[in-house]
Amino acid sequence: MTQHSDNTRLIGGEKLRGHLEVMILSMLNQQPSHGFELVKQLEDRGEGALRMREGTIYPVLYRMEAAGLLKATWDETEQNRKGPRRKIYSLTEKGQRQLVHGRADWLQFVQTIGGIVGA
Amino acid sequence: MMNIQGMNVELMEIVEAAVRPVLCPHHSKMRMRHELYRQVEEIYKQERCRDPDAALANTRRRFGTPRELSLELQATVPSHQRSILKSSQLLFGQRLLERMHGSSLSDVIGPGLEFGCRATIVFGLYLIVLIILATTLTGNHTPFLIIDFFVAFVLLVGANATLMSYFAFLGHQAIDPAFERLSIRNRRQFVIAAIGAGVIFGMSIELLWLAADVQAFWRHGLNPFLFASAAGTLGFSTTVLLGSAEWRQRYPWDQLAVAEV
Numbered sequence: 001m002t003q004h005s006d007n008t009r010l011i012g013g014e015k016l017r018g019h020l021e022v023m024i025l026s027m028l029n030q031q032p033s034h035g036f037e038l039v040k041q042l043e044d045r046g047e048g049a050l051r052m053r054e055g056t057i058y059p060v061l062y063r064m065e066a067a068g069l070l071k072a073t074w075d076e077t078e079q080n081r082k083g084p085r086r087k088i089y090s091l092t093e094k095g096q097r098q099l100v101h102g103r104a105d106w107l108q109f110v111q112t113i114g115g116i117v118g119a
Numbered sequence: 120m121m122n123i124q125g126m127n128v129e130l131m132e133i134v135e136a137a138v139r140p141v142l143c144p145h146h147s148k149m150r151m152r153h154e155l156y157r158q159v160e161e162i163y164k165q166e167r168c169r170d171p172d173a174a175l176a177n178t179r180r181r182f183g184t185p186r187e188l189s190l191e192l193q194a195t196v197p198s199h200q201r202s203i204l205k206s207s208q209l210l211f212g213q214r215l216l217e218r219m220h221g222s223s224l225s226d227v228i229g230p231g232l233e234f235g236c237r238a239t240i241v242f243g244l245y246l247i248v249l250i251i252l253a254t255t256l257t258g259n260h261t262p263f264l265i266i267d268f269f270v271a272f273v274l275l276v277g278a279n280a281t282l283m284s285y286f287a288f289l290g291h292q293a294i295d296p297a298f299e300r301l302s303i304r305n306r307r308q309f310v311i312a313a314i315g316a317g318v319i320f321g322m323s324i325e326l327l328w329l330a331a332d333v334q335a336f337w338r339h340g341l342n343p344f345l346f347a348s349a350a351g352t353l354g355f356s357t358t359v360l361l362g363s364a365e366w367r368q369r370y371p372w373d374q375l376a377v378a379e380v
Contacts, residue, residue: 035154036161053183054162055137058154059191066195083125084153 020052020060022102025069025091029099032090034075035061061089069095123371129175130159135377136185142204143196145365151192152372158182210237219288227288235281243273271330275323283355286316290359296370301363313356320351 027033027041038061039054064070072087079085091099123131134155138148162181166174182188208216215230246269250262262269293309295302303309324347 034157036158039158053188054158054181055155055183055188056191058151058158059188059195062151062192062195066197081125084156086157087150087154 019106020057021064021069022099022106024057024060024064025095025099025102028070028089028091029096032088034086034088036086038089064095065089067094068092069098123374126156126371127160127163128375130163130178131156131372132375132377133159133179133182133185135372135375137183137188137192139372139377140189141192141196142201143193144200144204145369147196147200149368210241212237215284219284219291224285224288227284231281231284231288234284235277235279238280239273239277242276246273268330272327275326279319279323282319283316286312286319286355287359290316290355291363291366294359294363294366296363296367301360301367309356309359313352313359314348316355317348317350317352320354321345321348323347 023042024038027038027045033041035057036054039052039057042050042052061070061072065072069092070089071092072089075086075088134152138151138155141148141151143151159178159182163174163178166177166181170177212230212233215227215234218226218230250269254260254262289312290309293303293305293312295304321344325344328343
């Protein structure tokens with residue numbers, strides 16, 4: 001962890017990576033989104049404490065898509081754009097089931113570890 | 120800043136440094152390039168509003184280290200796709216694939232010969248395995264009696280592979296890759312390459328026929344040659360034109376000078 005200027009501890013690297021999938025599932029469950037928007041939401045909702053290299057979200061998205069948790073479609077609003085278009089990611093049924101499991105696992109983790117650590 | 124097909128070259132370079140080393144199918148690579156480009160573009164827009172002078176450096180920092188990103192992207196490519204791509208590199212030779220879009224025919228003479236040798240070896244081994252299997256399973260040793268024919272066949276495949284790689288190079292050279300839509304800049308060269316490839320194919324079929332059945336060969340005259348040449352010309356043109364779509368998509372990215380990571 002790195003000390004942030006306002007004394008908020010930044011969460012990055014492996015600590016963030018371990019929970020990234022379930023956070024992505026949770027955000028996409030509320031609204032389909034593209035990669036840049038997801039990173040922005042992560043930063044906003046993490047209130048500045050989450051830190052990630054922004055390109056690294058794509059390998060995670062590709063892995064989740066290959067696992068059938070997400071589906072990606074071309075952004076139709078950009079049809080007339082010159083240059084590359086972006087993909088909009090949304091949850092599949094399998095992704096929704098995975099989110100339910102992920103939330104349950106997270107709650108159990110917090111209760112168990114919190115009980116020991118004394119949070 | 121310079122632009123290619125609506126994209127900023129300096130931003131493309133940031134993306135390409137991470138994507139180029141990834142071994143994956145063409146469509147996956149193009150998707151990575153496009154999505155990551157959009158990401159970099161959005162970051163750059165934000166950074167330019169904050170500090171125009173440091174915008175590019177800050178974009179690089181926020182985007183991440185190319186090497187780390189390459190490794191993470193590579194990990195998303197299924198192992199069977201990697202194996203297929205490595206096998207095709209082994210067969211065609213990486214040099215031929217890299218130089219297929221070079222500037223002059225001399226660029227591909229060596230790699231084309233190398234490809235011919237590889238094709239001869241691979242096809243020869245394949246035939247040996249088939250003959251051994253067939254004779255072992257059936258007890259019929261006829262294939263060994265016509266081994267001369269098989270040797271001629273294998274050598275012909277090698278010669279064809281070499282010559283076809285040269286014609287493919289000429290065919291590709293006749294197409295302008297800088298346009299998103301198909302544009303043939305040198306129609307005459309394309310027609311010569313297509314007919315040349317067709318004639319080589321027709322001659323190969325004739326030679327095989329001559330080796331297999333001399334009497335039937337003379338009875339049919341030039342008809343099989345003409346038919347095979349026409350089919351070869353058509354097949355070659357279709358393959359090169361379809362293949363050029365991939366090349367045209369890749370072209371703006373291939374032009375970037377990106378340091379190996």
